[in-house]
Amino acid sequence: MALTEPIHHIGLLVADLEEAIERWSLATGYRFSEVARYQTDFYVDHSDAHPHHHDARISFSKEGPPFIELMEFHGVGTHSAAQGEGIHHLGFMDHPDVEGKKRDLSACGMGCDGMALDEDGKILLWFTKKEDLHGIRLEFVSPVPQPIVMDDGRPAYIDERGFPGLWPPERA
Ligand SMILES: [Fe+2]
Numbered sequence: 133m134a135l136t137e138p139i140h141h142i143g144l145l146v147a148d149l150e151e152a153i154e155r156w157s158l159a160t161g162y163r164f165s166e167v168a169r170y171q172t173d174f175y176v177d178h179s180d181a182h183p184h185h186h187d188a189r190i191s192f193s194k195e196g197p198p199f200i201e202l203m204e205f206h207g208v209g210t211h212s213a214a215q216g217e218g219i220h221h222l223g224f225m226d227h228p229d230v231e232g233k234k235r236d237l238s239a240c241g242m243g244c245d246g247m248a249l250d251e252d253g254k255i256l257l258w259f260t261k262k263e264d265l266h267g268i269r270l271e272f273v274s275p276v277p278q279p280i281v282m283d284d285g286r287p288a289y290i291d292e293r294g295f296p297g298l299w300p301p302e303r304a
Contacts, residue, residue, distance in 0.1 A: 141223040144156035149204040152252040165298035167283040179209030210246040221269035
């Protein structure tokens with residue numbers, strides 16, 4: 133039950149992604165990836181319990197962990213402007229059992245608000261409910277390819293595992 137995985141990234145919600153990349157680069161000296169999109173038609177959250185379109189523009193820092201994930205306001209649910217700017221979630225990547233984690237935390241009274249599903253309804257990632265941990269969500273991401281494309285809709289880069297990624301392959 134204990135959470136033993138280290139925090140992989142800190143997700144921030146921002147109003148203007150390009151401006152945020154500039155300011156966070158200046159402030160930290162970190163390099164940020166090209167803008168990409170977490171784009172799916174199978175997202176559910178408090179705004180709509182039916183799978184719906186979700187298209188969050190994002191950028192990750194090269195430096196980490198913990199990495200910094202900048203996400204631009206999107207939609208009317210978990211990523212909306214109504215949520216305000218600032219820390220949105222602590223991210224745990226490649227979680228081996230996102231469904232089990234959801235059940236375990238639910239048994240502790242911690243709910244879910246925000247889930248990306250695959251076409252078969254399996255969880256690709258999920259967020260705990262903001263109100264259940266003092267205004268900050270935890271994000272659990274399954275170790276499978278995620279629906280990431282570049283900002284203009286082109287396919288994302290491919291990482292060393294063959295999954296869509298935000299960084300071009302390193303030159304040998
Ligand atoms: Fe995240």
